Amino acid sequence: MAIQKVGVVGCGLMGHGIVQVAAQGGCTVVVLEAEQKFLDSGLGRIDKSLAKLAEKAVKDGKATEEEAKAKAAATRARISGTTSKQDLADCDLVIEAIVENLDAKKALFKELGALCKPSTIFASNTSSFPIGEMAIASGRPARFVGLHFFNPVQLMKLVEVVRTDITDAQVFEDAKAFGAACGKAPVACKDTPGFVVNRLLVPYMTEAMRMLERGDASAQDIDTAMKLGCGYPMGPIELTDYVGLDTTLFIVEGWTKRYPNEPAFQVPKILRDLVAQKKLGRKTGEGFYKWEGDKRA
Numbered sequence: 164m165a166i167q168k169v170g171v172v173g174c175g176l177m178g179h180g181i182v183q184v185a186a187q188g189g190c191t192v193v194v195l196e197a198e199q200k201f202l203d204s205g206l207g208r209i210d211k212s213l214a215k216l217a218e219k220a221v222k223d224g225k226a227t228e229e230e231a232k233a234k235a236a237a238t239r240a241r242i243s244g245t246t247s248k249q250d251l252a253d254c255d256l257v258i259e260a261i262v263e264n265l266d267a268k269k270a271l272f273k274e275l276g277a278l279c280k281p282s283t284i285f286a287s288n289t290s291s292f293p294i295g296e297m298a299i300a301s302g303r304p305a306r307f308v309g310l311h312f313f314n315p316v317q318l319m320k321l322v323e324v325v326r327t328d329i330t331d332a333q334v335f336e337d338a339k340a341f342g343a344a345c346g347k348a349p350v351a352c353k354d355t356p357g358f359v360v361n362r363l364l365v366p367y368m369t370e371a372m373r374m375l376e377r378g379d380a381s382a383q384d385i386d387t388a389m390k391l392g393c394g395y396p397m398g399p400i401e402l403t404d405y406v407g408l409d410t411t412l413f414i415v416e417g418w419t420k421r422y423p424n425e426p427a428f429q430v431p432k433i434l435r436d437l438v439a440q441k442k443l444g445r446k447t448g449e450g451f452y453k454w455e456g457d458k459r460a
């Protein structure tokens with residue numbers, strides 16, 4: 164594989180998972196955080212996750228305790244942390260997984276573009292911003308892709324690999340090969356709002372909210388209908404609570420600004436109202452439903 168050394172920027176919810184799956188895929192990984200305490204906490208999450216994985220391998224009879232521990236240790240040995248951007252200079256691929264703020268992402272790629280070796284491929288894990296804007300900011304737009312992983316990264320099997328009109332064909336192939344090496348099924352997509360999954364999923368969630376607003380059906384009945392009628396594990400209202408109402412609002416508002424005439428990208432009033440009341444879903448204990456931890460009350 165062309166990609167051997169990977170840099171990941173941000174070791175939060177998504178970043179720590181990306182670091183882990185890249186190391187499990189055999190890559191050497193350097194993860195950059197803004198502060199040492201965030202780095203420590205992200206690396207701590209990886210240690211826990213690797214220990215759990217080893218435990219499961221033993222329980223499932225796939226490895227002896229010794230083998231499982233050795234495998235986890237070998238994966239961990241491929242990971243190092245840093246707070247200095249300079250340590251990413253010789254990476255074959257740098258994946259950005261910092262906060263969802265376009266200006267912050269563009270500023271980061273501008274800096275990385277100036278310090279990384281010319282062959283370094285850049286990727287963003289953004290859920291909602293145009294890849295093309297970051298590609299231009301990096302100063303090397305042909306060597307830029309989207310690599311959109313899903314939460315939790317260690318478990319979710321999909322990665323969307325996103326190309327702009329000027330992404331180099333070989334860069335795109337290398338990015339897909341990297342996704343596969345991470346144990347994911349790479350799907351190819353053009354640089355369009357929401358790529359494949361969120362472009363279909365978010366309007367589905369907002370349409371369910373509009374049904375609720377109009378009084379067409381109750382939240383429970385909408386969710387039951389989609390679970391039993393379509394075989395989905397969760398209905399759209401429950402799913403919005405699970406994802407977070409603020410996160411959903413942020414994505415739709417961004418699209419509304421960029422594509423004001425697209426009916427599928429309008430914000431339902433109920434979503435705005437609940438966010439204003441700080442009812443953000445599972446994480447605050449209440450959204451459309453009440454929650455106790457990860458379970459509906």
Ligand SMILES: NC(=O)c1ccc[n+]([C@@H]2O[C@H](COP(=O)([O-])OP(=O)(O)OC[C@H]3O[C@@H](n4cnc5c(N)ncnc54)[C@H](O)[C@@H]3O)[C@@H](O)[C@H]2O)c1
Nearest residue numbers: 173175176177178196197201260261262263288289290314
């Ligand atoms: N949370 C999800 O379900 C999900 C799913 C797919 C994609 N994404 C995308 O992944 C990205 C990260 O999301 P997250 O949920 O992991 O966020 P998070 O807040 O958990 O993690 C972001 C991390 O980036 C670090 N950071 C911020 N600025 C930095 C900088 N300049 N340099 C180094 N580190 C920096 C922060 O300290 C933090 O640890 C976002 O673009 C988000 O849209 C999120």
